[in-house]
Every structure is written in structure tokens, then in C-alpha cells.
Amino acid sequence: MPDLGPHAAFIWAAYGVTLVAVVALVVVIVSDDRRQRRLIAELERQGLTRRSAKAATAKAATAKTSTAKPAASAKPKSAPVKTPRARKPKA
Amino acid sequence: MSSAVALFRRDVMLAWREGGTTGTALGFYLVVVAIIPLGLGPDLNLLSRIAPGVLWVALLLASLLSADRIFHNDYEDGSLDILAMGPLPLELVAALKSLAHWVTTGVPLALMAPVLGLLLNLPIEAYPLLMLSMLAGTPAVSFVAAIGAALTLGLRRSGVLLALLVLPLYVPVLIFGVATVSAASVGPASPWPPFLILCALSLASLVLAPIASAAALRTAMR
Amino acid sequence: MWNLANPTQFLSIADRIIPWLAGLTFLLLGIGLYLAFFVAPPDYQQGETVKIMFVHVPAAWLAMFGYTLIAAASIGSLVWRHPLADVAAKTAAPIGATFTFVALVTGSLWGKPMWGTYWVWDARLTSMLVLFLLYLGLIALWQSIEEPGRAGRAAAILAIVGFINVPIIKFSVDWWNTLHQPASIFRAGGPTIDPSLLTPLFVMAAGFTLLFVLLHLIAMRAEILRRRVHALRQMHVEHAAAA
Numbered sequence: 001m002p003d004l005g006p007h008a009a010f011i012w013a014a015y016g017v018t019l020v021a022v023v024a025l026v027v028v029i030v031s032d033d034r035r036q037r038r039l040i041a042e043l044e045r046q047g048l049t050r051r052s053a054k055a056a057t058a059k060a061a062t063a064k065t066s067t068a069k070p071a072a073s074a075k076p077k078s079a080p081v082k083t084p085r086a087r088k089p090k091a
Numbered sequence: 092m093s094s095a096v097a098l099f100r101r102d103v104m105l106a107w108r109e110g111g112t113t114g115t116a117l118g119f120y121l122v123v124v125a126i127i128p129l130g131l132g133p134d135l136n137l138l139s140r141i142a143p144g145v146l147w148v149a150l151l152l153a154s155l156l157s158a159d160r161i162f163h164n165d166y167e168d169g170s171l172d173i174l175a176m177g178p179l180p181l182e183l184v185a186a187l188k189s190l191a192h193w194v195t196t197g198v199p200l201a202l203m204a205p206v207l208g209l210l211l212n213l214p215i216e217a218y219p220l221l222m223l224s225m226l227a228g229t230p231a232v233s234f235v236a237a238i239g240a241a242l243t244l245g246l247r248r249s250g251v252l253l254a255l256l257v258l259p260l261y262v263p264v265l266i267f268g269v270a271t272v273s274a275a276s277v278g279p280a281s282p283w284p285p286f287l288i289l290c291a292l293s294l295a296s297l298v299l300a301p302i303a304s305a306a307a308l309r310t311a312m313r
Numbered sequence: 314m315w316n317l318a319n320p321t322q323f324l325s326i327a328d329r330i331i332p333w334l335a336g337l338t339f340l341l342l343g344i345g346l347y348l349a350f351f352v353a354p355p356d357y358q359q360g361e362t363v364k365i366m367f368v369h370v371p372a373a374w375l376a377m378f379g380y381t382l383i384a385a386a387s388i389g390s391l392v393w394r395h396p397l398a399d400v401a402a403k404t405a406a407p408i409g410a411t412f413t414f415v416a417l418v419t420g421s422l423w424g425k426p427m428w429g430t431y432w433v434w435d436a437r438l439t440s441m442l443v444l445f446l447l448y449l450g451l452i453a454l455w456q457s458i459e460e461p462g463r464a465g466r467a468a469a470i471l472a473i474v475g476f477i478n479v480p481i482i483k484f485s486v487d488w489w490n491t492l493h494q495p496a497s498i499f500r501a502g503g504p505t506i507d508p509s510l511l512t513p514l515f516v517m518a519a520g521f522t523l524l525f526v527l528l529h530l531i532a533m534r535a536e537i538l539r540r541r542v543h544a545l546r547q548m549h550v551e552h553a554a555a556a
Contacts, residue, residue: 005361007426014365014419018372022524025411029532036538043545238474242467246457255453256471259446260478263485270492280492292481303474306391310466 094179095187102191105164112160116153116196117203123149124207135212142211143221143272149207150200150225151232151261155254157196158236159243161188162308166244172312185304186297189237190230197229217276224271224286231264231293234300241307264292318396320537327530334527341520348513356510365423367513371521372416373437376444379409379525383451384476387469397533399465400540402472403455404532408525410448416441436490440483447475461540 165171239257243249274282356363390398458464
């Protein structure tokens with residue numbers, strides 16, 4: 001280790017704080033990312049994909065006069081997921 | 092124009108009739124300034140040196156006390172929606188409400204400050220500029236407080252959150268306000284340059300803050 | 314920029330970039346640390362403590378970069394309604410706040426051997442402290458508003474108001490500082506930094522900047538997925554209710 005002079009403790013402390021802060025930040029962000037990816041994978045496994053939402057929307061669009069509840073409730077929820085512009089109110 | 096005046100007068104009347112918004116702010120101001128010497132010791136030299144800063148900081152805190160009230164009552168009973176749809180632009184509504192806050196909170200605090208200056212042994216030469224600087228700076232305080240009030244409309248713990256959001260924005264007003272009073276009491280620098288900057292800050296916030304307040308009100312009401 | 318407007322496209326681009334970016338980031342940081350500790354000479358005035366500059370200055374730079382990024386994203390969100398803008402603003406705040414914190418602490422630790430005290434109200438540190446408070450306000454506002462649409466718009470307004478105020482605050486703090494501290498403050502390496510100190514500084518700054526971008530991309534990906542999870546769950550509930 002290089003000799004850091006009489007104030008070595010401050011130098012080590014500064015780098016130490018930086019390291020701890022950066023590591024904490026990385027851990028928090030990466031673990032949150034992993035958690036979300038896991039949750040999405042689980043939901044998709046349960047068959048709840050955006051494709052199925054798209055299909056439900058397509059069905060509701062063609063059956064305009066249909067007042068079926070699943071189609072009607074799927075439509076407003078899936079539309080924001082579909083296109084970026086429609087995502088505006090959701091985001 | 093008459094609807095603007097009517098709105099302003101209504102807000103001022105409501106604040107006064109609500110009983111205690113002005114009084115509470117003044118009381119809080121008194122309490123804070125009174126306990127400072129109890130915390131720091133009665134050394135009059137020390138107190139006179141810190142007096143400008145203490146008077147200004149306590150003023151900011153006392154102003155923030157009543158800030159979350161600016162839009163709250165109208166938001167709760169739906170009047171804000173009506174005002175938003177009315178003939179006055181929302182920016183003007185926000186400006187008028189900020190002005191009402193200034194008249195019912197800022198001005199009384201500014202006028203009371205010299206009395207509290209006595210408690211802190213503020214040099215007598217500083218008194219005129221103390222009041223002048225506070226009358227010039229409190230519009231900025233009220234108008235910026237309205238931005239915070241609009242952003243935190245209807246939220247829990249909005250009072251504390253409002254203070255957290257708004258106090259960093261008060262740094263320039265605080266610095267130049269205190270500098271004005273310090274220069275007047277200690278010298279040798281002239282108090283007028285920081286005073287003019289303080290006036291500029293107030294004028295700028297008079298124009299710009301209502302834009303942000305109105306935008307924030309729209310997000311809260313959507 | 315507009316190719317990234319579609320969240321799905323953003324996710325696929327992010328998935329591809331992130332591993333490479335991670336490798337490059339840690340490579341640069343590794344080189345920077347090596348240069349800092351084994352190559353950079355001691356400063357003729359400050360001795361070895363000048364090495365703190367290699368973390369303090371990049372952290373301070375990223376603190377300001379982060380807030381500028383948030384302000385730009387806020388304008389994109391309010392004015393152009395860019396779909397990912399509020400995701401960008403929300404996720405950048407904790408990262409920027411962390412770097413601000415690092416800048417403050419390393420600045421304080423640098424100050425003790427230099428000026429004899431852990432905290433000095435010099436213009437730069439004071440401005441950095443106010444910036445930290447602005448970050449905290451943004452994060453607090455995001456946490457306090459439950460409806461994400463309103464939270465995004467309110468935070469955007471606050472970010473822009475804060476950004477406009479930053480030069481005013483900086484000016485007032487500078488002015489205040491000259492009023493109260495007529496003695497000149499010891500600046501890092503004197504008025505000009507020797508080139509032998511500049512290279513480690515730039516490498517560390519580049520490494521830290523890439524780290525910011527890397528963490529920001531990962532956080533944005535997580536936030537987009539979080540919103541999708543939420544939307545899918547809501548759909549699930551409604552399908553179950555309708556069935």
C-alpha cells in the first residue's frame with residue numbers, strides 16, 4: 001500500500017465512504033431490478049401476458065356492441081400498455 | 092378586475108375571520124425569538140450580532156406555518172374547481188391568494204419584527220431597514236410558499252413537506268435580507284445593494300411563482 | 314431519443330447495453346483507482362490528501378449533472394409529454410442524491426486536514442448542501458403522492474422551479490461567502506491543476522459518469538417493469554372479478 005502521508009486516515013475514510021455509498025446504491029437498484037424482473041416472469045407464467053391483453057382488446061374492438069364485462073374492463077387497462085402515446089395518462 | 096379584487100378581499104376576510112392565522116403566526120414568531128436567548132445565553136453582544144439572522148429565520152418559519160392554508164380550504168370545499176373554471180386565469184388566482192397570504196401573514200410579521208429586535212438587542216440604526224427589508228422580502232416568501240402549498244395540496248403531513256420543499260428556495264431571500272439588516276446595524280458596507288437584490292427577488296417571484304403555483308394546482312385537481 | 318419513447322424498445326435496448334456498460338464502468342473505475350493511488354504524485358501544498366479530489370470532484374460533478382438531467386427530463390415530461398421522461402426523473406433522484414451525499418462527506422473529510430475543521434461554510438460546500446436539500450425535497454414529493462401521474466407532474470414542476478433557483482442560490486451563496494470569509498479559501502491544487510493530477514481525475518470522472526448512466530438505466534428498467542407489474546395485476550383483478 002502506498003504511503004499516504006500524515007492524513008492517511010482521511011483519505012481512506014473518504015474512499016471508504018464513497019465505496020460504501022456506491023455499493024449500497026448498486027445493491028438497492030440491482031435488487032429492485034431483479035425483483036421486478038422476477039415478478040414480471042411470474043405474471044407471464046400465469047398466462048397474463050400483454051398478448052392476452054391485446055387479444056382481449058382486439059375482441060372488444062371487433063365486438064363493438066358487446067357489453068361483456070371482461071372485454072370492457074380489459075380495454076381501458078390494456079390500451080395504455082399497448083402504445084406509447086396512450087401510456088401518457090398511465091405514466 | 093372587480094372579480095380579482097373580490098377574490099383578494101374574500102381571502103383576506105376569511106383569513107382574519109378564521110381567527111388566529113395572523114395571531115398564531117405572530118405568536119410563533121414571538122416564541123421562537125424569545126427562546127433563542129434562553130438557548131444561547133443572555134450575552135447582549137452575541138445576541139445583537141445574531142439578531143438579523145434570527146429575526147429572518149424565525150420569520151421564514153412563522154410564514155410557513157400558515158402556508159398550507161393558502162389553497163387548502165378552497166380545495167376541500169370545491170371552490171378551487173369553480174375558481175379554475177371561472178373568468179380569472181388560474182395564475183392570477185394563485186397570485187391573488189399569495190398576495191392575501193402576504194397581507195395577512197407577511198406584513199404583520201414584518202411589522203412586529205422591530206419589537207422582537209428589542210429582545211435581541213438589535214442596534215437602533217437597523218430598525219428602519221429591518222422593517223423595510225422584511226416588507227420587501229416577505230412577498231417573495233408568500234409567493235414561493237404558495238408554490239409549496241399547491242404542490243402539497245391535500246397530502247398528509249403537507250405542512251412539514253411544504254417546509255422541506257420550500258426552505259431551500261428561500262436561501263437567496265434569507266441571505267440578502269440578513270445582509271441588508273447586518274449592513275445597516277454594523278456597517279461599513281451599504282445596505283442598499285443587498286436590499287435592491289431582495290426587491291428584485293420579490294418582483295421576480297411575483298411574476299414567476301404564480302405560473303408554477305397554477306401548474307401545480309392543475310396537477311392536483313386533475 | 315424518440316426511438317426510446319416506446320418503453321418496450323427502451324427495455325430491449327437497455328437489456329443489450331447494460332452488460333457492456335457495466336464492464337466498461339468497472340474497468341474505468343479500476344484504472345482510475347490504480348492511477349489515483351499508484352501514479353498520481355502528491356500535491357506540493359496538500360500532500361497526499363489531494364487524492365480525495367479524485368472522488369470528491371467527480372461526485373460533485375455528478376450531483377450537478379444529475380439535477381440537470383432531472384430538470385431536462387421534467388421539461389420533457391411537462392412540455393413534450395415524453396412517455397419515459399417521468400421515469401427518468403424519478404429514478405435519477407436517489408442516484409443524484411447519493412452522489413451529492415458523497416460529495417459532501419468527502420468534501421468534509423478533505424476539509425479537516427486542509428482547513429482544520431470538518432465543515433466549512435465555503436460557497437461550494439454550502440451550495441452542495443442546498444442541492445442535497447433540493448434532491449431530498451424531490452424524493453419526498455415522489456414518496457408523498459400516491460397517484461403516479463400527479464406525482465410525476467408535481468415533481469417535474471418542483472424540479473424546474475429548483476433548477477431555475479440553482480444559479481440564484483449559487484450566486485447568493487457566493488456573495489454571502491465573500492462577505493463572511495475575506496481570507497481566500499484553499500482551493501484544490503491551487504488555481505491550476507497539474508496535468509499529472511488531471512489524468513486520474515478525468516478517468517475517475519468518466520468512470521463515475523458511466524456508473525451513473527448504468528445505474529440510471531437499470532433503475533429505469535426496474536421502474537418500467539414495476540409499472541407493468543402493477544398494470545398486469547390490476548388487469549388480473551378485473552378479469553377475476555368479471556369471470
